[in-house]
Amino acid sequence: MELSLVRIAEVVEGEIIGDRNKYIRDVAPFDAAKGDEITLAGNAKFLKRIHETNAGAIIVPRDFQAPAKNIIRVDNPKLAFAMVSNLFYPPSRPEPGINSKAHIGKELICGREVSIAPFAVIGDNVTLGHRVVLHPNVVIGDNVVIGNDVKIYPNATILERCRIGSRVIIHAGTVIGSDGFGFAPDGEKYYKIPHIGIVQIDDDVEIGAGNTIDRANFGKTWIKSGVKTDNLVHIAHNVTVGENSVLVAQVVIGGSVSIGKNAILAGQAAIADHLILGDDVTVVGQSGVAKSVPSGETVSGSPAIPHRLWLRVQKILTRLPELKKKLEEIEKRLKKIKKLERENG
C-alpha cells in the first residue's frame, strides 16, 4: 500500500510541513524507519533527536518545527500514529462463514457476515450480532447475547446468559462468567452459594488474555463501556468497573467492589471485597487497597495509603538503619548527661 502525506494528514487532521506529495509505504519505529516510511516523534526524547531518523515523514506535536524534514503536526501525536498504523494494518478478520466443523446449538440468531471457526461451540438460544468473529475453540454458553463487531480469540469461554456489547475484543484463554467464589461455612465444610447472576460487558471493552471474570450472585458483574484489561486480570462476582477504566496485568478485584470512571489500576494491584473506588482513582502497582478511595485520589502501598504520604514514608524507610543509629547515639549521649548530673549532683 502507498498513501500520500496529504491523505494521511487528512485522516489525522494534521498539518503538513514539507513535501505534501511524498508517498509513504509503511509505519515504523523512530530508529528503524526508512525513507518511504512514516514514524512518530511524540515527545521531547525523540524530538531532540529528530534529525537522526531516516523516516520519510514524522508525526510531531502541533507546535513543533523541523526544517528539512517532512512532518505532520497534530494535537495528539500518539493517537495520530496509531490511526496511521491502522491505515497500513487494518485489523485482520477471517472470511465470513460458519465452518462446518463448528458446533452450533439450537435456535442461533445470527447477524450478517459472522465468522465462526472450526471447533468453536455455540450453545442453545445464542444471539450473535453482525460481523462477530469467533476464533477456533471458543466456547459460547446457552442464552449468551453478543453485539456487533465482536472478536473472541481462541480457547476463550463465555458461559451461559452473559451479555457482551458491540466492538468488544476478548483475548485468548479468557473465561467470562465462571461462578463467583462464594461459600457458606456450615461449621465443618463449605456449602456452595449458587451464582444466579451474569456478567455484562458493555460496548468498546477490550479484555486481555487469560482473564477470569466471575458471574454475580444476583444481578450482574458489570464491565462498563470502554474498559480495557490487560492479561491475567481477575474480577470477582458483583464487581462494577466504570467507563474507560484501565486494569493492568494481574490486577485482582474483590467481590462487590465498585470502581468509577477513568480509574487506572496498575499491575498486580488488589482491591479488597466491598470497597468503593471513585472516578479517576489511580492505584499504584502492587498496592493492596483495604479501604474505599474517594474520586481523584492516588493510593500506594499494601495496605494502600495516599500516594504522597507513601512517598514520604518510603524515603524514610531506606534511611531507617541510619535513624536507628542516631537514636542509639542519642541514648548514649543522654546516659552520659545523666552520669554527669549524678557526679555534679
Added chain:
Amino acid sequence: MELSLVRIAEVVEGEIIGDRNKYIRDVAPFDAAKGDEITLAGNAKFLKRIHETNAGAIIVPRDFQAPAKNIIRVDNPKLAFAMVSNLFYPPSRPEPGINSKAHIGKELICGREVSIAPFAVIGDNVTLGHRVVLHPNVVIGDNVVIGNDVKIYPNATILERCRIGSRVIIHAGTVIGSDGFGFAPDGEKYYKIPHIGIVQIDDDVEIGAGNTIDRANFGKTWIKSGVKTDNLVHIAHNVTVGENSVLVAQVVIGGSVSIGKNAILAGQAAIADHLILGDDVTVVGQSGVAKSVPSGETVSGSPAIPHRLWLRVQKILTRLPELKKKLEEIEKRLKKIKKLERENG
C-alpha cells in the same frame, strides 16, 4: 416454581414466624426482593433495616424478632439462604450422552448418565464415574480417573494419570497436572527434571477458573477434600493442601509446601517453597510467607510476620515522617545542651 414457607423452613431447619402458608416464587437480594420472593438478613447491617425490604419472607438469625414480617429463624442464615437459592436454582446439567463430536480414546470405563460435550477429548484408559459432565473442549489425558458427579468446565485440561475424586468442580481454562517447575543447572543451562508424579484431587473440592496445579516430581500434589480455590491460583509440584482450606484469587503456593486443614490464604498471598503451614492458619492478602507458620496463627506482610506485630508496625509506618522530625528536634536540643555545657564548663 412456587414453595410454601413451611416447605422452605423444613429444608433449612428453621422456625417460621408469620404466615406459614405464604408462597414464595424466587430468591432475591434484600433491596430488590418483591412480595413473592424470599431474601436474607443475616447480620446487623440488614437486620436494622428489616422494615425496608419488600420481600415476602426473610431468613434471619435464630434469636431475631420482627413483628409484621414473615421470617424464618435459623442457626446459620447465610447457609440457609444458599440452600433456598439451590431449591430455586438447582445446578444445571446438560443432557446425558456422549456427543458424536467428542473424541474418545481406547478403553474408556464410563459410569451412568455421563455427559460429554462436542470437542471434548478423552485419552486412553480413562475412568469416568457416574453423572460426570465434561463441557466443550475439555481435554482429559491418558489414564486419568474421575469420580462421580464431577463437572469440568470448558477449555480445562486434566493431564495424564491425575486422579479426581467425587463431586469435584473444575472451572474453565484450568490446568491440572502440568509439569512441576524443576530444573537442574548444569553450569550453563538448565536440564529438565522429569516429573513422574501426579495431581490427586479429593472429594468435594472446587477449583476456580484459570488455575494451574502442577504434578509432583515423585508421588503426588495433593488437594484434600473440601478445598476451594478461587481464580488464577498456582499450586506447585508436591504441595499438599489440607481439608477445607481456602485459597483466594492469585494465591501462589511454592513447591513441596504443606498446608493444614481449614487454612485461609487471602488474595495474592504467596508461600515460599518447602514451608509447613499448620491447621487453621490465616495468611492476609498479598503476604509473602517465608517461614513456616504454626497452627492457628495469622500472618501478614512480605515477608510475613505475626499479624498483631504487623498491625503495630503498620500503624507506626505511616507516622514515620513525624517520628523522624521528632528525632531531629531531639538532636538539635541535645546540641544545644552540649553547647550550654561547654559554655558552663
Added chain:
Amino acid sequence: MELSLVRIAEVVEGEIIGDRNKYIRDVAPFDAAKGDEITLAGNAKFLKRIHETNAGAIIVPRDFQAPAKNIIRVDNPKLAFAMVSNLFYPPSRPEPGINSKAHIGKELICGREVSIAPFAVIGDNVTLGHRVVLHPNVVIGDNVVIGNDVKIYPNATILERCRIGSRVIIHAGTVIGSDGFGFAPDGEKYYKIPHIGIVQIDDDVEIGAGNTIDRANFGKTWIKSGVKTDNLVHIAHNVTVGENSVLVAQVVIGGSVSIGKNAILAGQAAIADHLILGDDVTVVGQSGVAKSVPSGETVSGSPAIPHRLWLRVQKILTRLPELKKKLEEIEKRLKKIKKLERENG
C-alpha cells in the same frame, strides 16, 4: 526396565563404589526407595542420613564416601539424578500422525513424524519442524513457524506469525502472541494501538501453563534460548528476556523491559515498563522493580532496593514499636532536663 550401575554411571559420568553389576529398576525419593531403586543424596541434609535409605544405589557428590552402600559419585548429583530419571521415564510422545479430527489450513509445511491431536487447529501457511507434537485443542495461527521437537500442550494458543524455535515446550492453556496492551487516549476514551510485531521464542525454552506473552508493537517480543517460565507468568509487548533466565510463577514483566542472561525473577515479582535488568540479576519474590538493575545485583521490596539494604531495613521494621517507645522515653527525659535547667537557671 532394568539398568546396571555400570550403564547408569556411564550416562552420568560417575564413579561407582560398591556393586558395579547391581541392577536398578526405578528411581525413587530418598525415604521411599526400595532395594532395586536408585535415589539421590545431593546435599548434607540427606548425606548425613545416608544409612537410613533402603535404596539399592545412591547418587552422591564426587567427594563423598559411604561404606556398605552402592554409590555413584558425580560432580552434579541433582543433574545426574535428573538424567537417570529420564532414562527410566523418557518424555512420552504420542504416535506420529495427523489425526483426522484436526483442522489443517492451507499450505502446511510439515516435518517428519509430526503428531497432531484431535481438534488441534492449524492456520494457513504454517511451518512445523520434525517431531513436533501438538496436543488436543491447540490453536496455531496463520504463518506461524515452529522448529523441531517442539511440544505444545492442550488448549494452548499460538497466534499469527509468531516464531517458535526447536526443543521448545509450551504448557497447557498458555497464550503466545496476544495483542500488546497499548492504547492512545483521545481525551475521552482509548484508541487501540495496532500491534504489528510478533513473539519470537528461541531454542530450548520452556513456557509454563497459563502464561500470556504479548506480541510487539513493532519488531518482536523476544524470549531467548534456554529461558524457563513457571505458571501464570505475564510478559508484555516488546520485552526481551535473555538466555537461560528464569521467571517463577506469576511474575509480571512490563512493556519494553529488557532482561539479561541468567537472571532469576522469583514468584510474583513485577518489573515496571521500559526498565533494563542486566545479566545475573536476582529479583526476590513479590518485589516491585521500579528502576533499572545493573548486572549481578540482587534487589528486594516494593519498590525494590538493593537486597542488603532491604535486609537491614526489614530487621528494623519489626522493631519499630520498640524504637518508637525509646524515642518517647528520650523525649520525656529531655523534658525533665529542661525542667531541671529552668529550676537551676
